[in-house]
Amino acid sequence: MGSDTIARWQFGITTVYHYFFVPVTIALSLLVAVLQTQWYRTGSDRYLRLTKFYGKLFLINFAMGVVTGIVQEFQFGMNWSEYSRFVGDIFGAPLALEALVAFFLESTFLGLWIFGWDKLSRGKHLAMIWLAAIGTLISSIFIIAANSWMQNPVGAIYNNGRAELVDFGAVLTNPIFLTQWPHAVIGAFMVAGGFIAGVAGWHMAKLAKQDKPVAEDVSAFRTATKFGAIVMLVAGLLIILSGDLLGKQMTRVQPMKMAAAEALYSTETNASFSIFTIGSLDGSKEIFSVRVPGVLSILAGESTVKGINEIKADYAKNGFTQGDGKQEVLQQQFASKLSALGVDPTPNIPVSYWAFRIMMGLGFLTMIVGAWMLWVTRKGAMPKPGKLWTTMMWILPLAPLFANSFGWIFTEMGRQPWIVAGVLPTSFAVSPTVSVADVWITMILYTLLYGTLAVVELGLMFKFIKKGLPDVAPVEQIVDEDAPLSFAY
């Protein structure tokens, strides 16, 4: 295996792993803030208990998100030094701003939220979780602006042997960013909504088995079920919309990615969308497929969708061009260098094809389960405990979580062979001084460490999910210096 292949595997593994924790961090922080706001406004114990219950699960998740996130910032320089050197003038700024503007906000105010229950007034304490949640959102803005630039390198020129920033406004108004950011954030809300609903639904089934379940517990979990499921369903509807907008932009700037998503080899007018294909995806053989006529053209927003073969021929003749034949300034200025590198512009088709379908399939599945759950628990009804219900409660958080993973796998694998679309090929971006052995060593140790931590994290999650809603007893802000704190690690 070449050093770029193993470095890609490492980036893939550590990033997909990191992204197991990111959606919950982004969206659950905000949803917990909403629950706490409800408590602040109504004074109802129900919302306080829900705030604390989901707040604790959020924090167990958050710790993992933080520590695996540090790896992300370091590994650009460690494994991808020539990428970092080439794009640092543009890509470094959002990363630095993310730390300066978002991470400080997130970490400082979350510390104040966790430990500040008996030190701050109710209003101030509520502001802490909102500021932390806003921090996570700002963080997502910067990192997705950075990623979108890799998909569509706007606002840059080729100068001094590297990409240089000329227009930061263009980076922040990149059409890919404007569609990808909402898509990713809404995806996070599907996960967090599904998580809240799934956990609450599991508890409802547990309560349904009891002879005399505590009425407060039932009503609290019913609230959470509804809240989570509705958030998830609204997010689900919005994600279709944002995905549609993103797909059209993607087709425009990265036509090859859309062709790979459908494994469309020959250009088609009124292109059909295959839900399922058996056969070889290299276009040579198709045994069986289920097709919906015209749908791919709708997704792409163009009646004629270019096929892989035609895009490849275009590339051989004109270099990298977008769907409308145009190039960004950076792509245009780098084109002569690029032609000397001899790159095959085709991504891995089976991965792109299936990741795209799994993403959508899991998303739709989540929405169906969520709607069904609302139906079953309507008008005060209790769910029927059993294997079916439990399975559905597992699907609610996990299906959208994996949909997020596959969405990113599609976005990043579909961008290949480019690390910066149409400019820098991934294989030329790897660190020349880091040996294959070095990467293997860290790969094995990351795997062991991440594997162990996953077991620990899941163990704690289950422990605190099972424990259920905490009892709360209001106490005053503590003034006595020797009195026990109301909360301490």
Place this chain on the structure above:
Amino acid sequence: MTLLDVTPTTLQALWLILVAVLWIGYLVLEGFDYGVAMLLPFVGKNDKERRVLVNTIGPVWDGNEVWLLTAGGAMFAAFSGWYATLFSALYLPLFLILVGLILRGVAFEYRGKRADWAWRNRWDWAAAIGSLLPPLVFGVGFANFLLGLPLKNVTILAGATTVPVFDGDKLWAGPLFGLFSLYGLIGGITFVLVFLTHGAIYASLKTKGEISGRLKKLAVKLGLITAIPAVVFVIWGNLLPKLPGQLDSLRTVAWIAGLLGLVLFVGAIYFIWKGREGIAFILTGTTIAMVAVMIFAQLFPGLGFNNTGLKVMLDITTASSSPTTLTLMTVAACIFVPIVLLYQIWAYTVFRRRLGVENIPDEVDEPVVVGG
């Protein structure tokens, strides 16, 4: 081509200073939470005592660590050539730092989640080891920057571009043991011990009762032990041969900062011995800042690399980002660094109260709440 083929611009000089400021913020702040965590299994005799220690840093450690992320991000944004060459040069050492940061972060958050001594003790050791690795590796690293890491030129993009990268073969083929020369090791030991002292003083400042007194005595002992390698690190570091392009004026600054740091450190030992932990803490903090100034003064212009014999060099001008990016980042830093400082200071005042074992609630799981 020679080093500093072009004169560094004001923006480039400013950003080297700003990167230094961010590193100082990291070393001074996270320095004490490294120290407290390293002491955790040794000073905390029982669970309550350990929880006292954990809670002195619990609300603030994560915010302290962001100074490191910001420093790294600033190097990426302002000196991408430096970030690229340095981070790929120190591949395995940086990996050790990451492992440390992962272990300690999870340890703080998870130790209290089970009421089980074996579980907690294990996490306390993870916190201690995870807090030992970063200062140890950074200490070795900074010492090597003063020695000057060797570079070579390689061509990339099928010969289109030549870049300066780390020459590991040259380093390991030298008379010293690669990164682990005697001076490198002294750097590592000095960083670890300084942070231990800094952490012990911080913990004594944030605690009350018997444990605070014990920490003061320990801080005096640690301070005296630390003084020996610290003196060697500072003096040797200033006597090292001049790297290509280094300025005499900045070498003088390094001397002054280093010696001032040592004097402040002696002051810190004196004041903690006298039981004045507040002043002692300010003094260890400024000691760390001074040593960082000493190091960064010597990073001009080669950024800790030895450019001897290179065609394409790595220095503050060649590694730097474009004026557009530097201007953008300057505006952002001028707005946000003061805001961050304000709210972090406020966070410290919210948690200003000293903690004793009597403040630690029996049950860790469930906060009962809430004030009004």
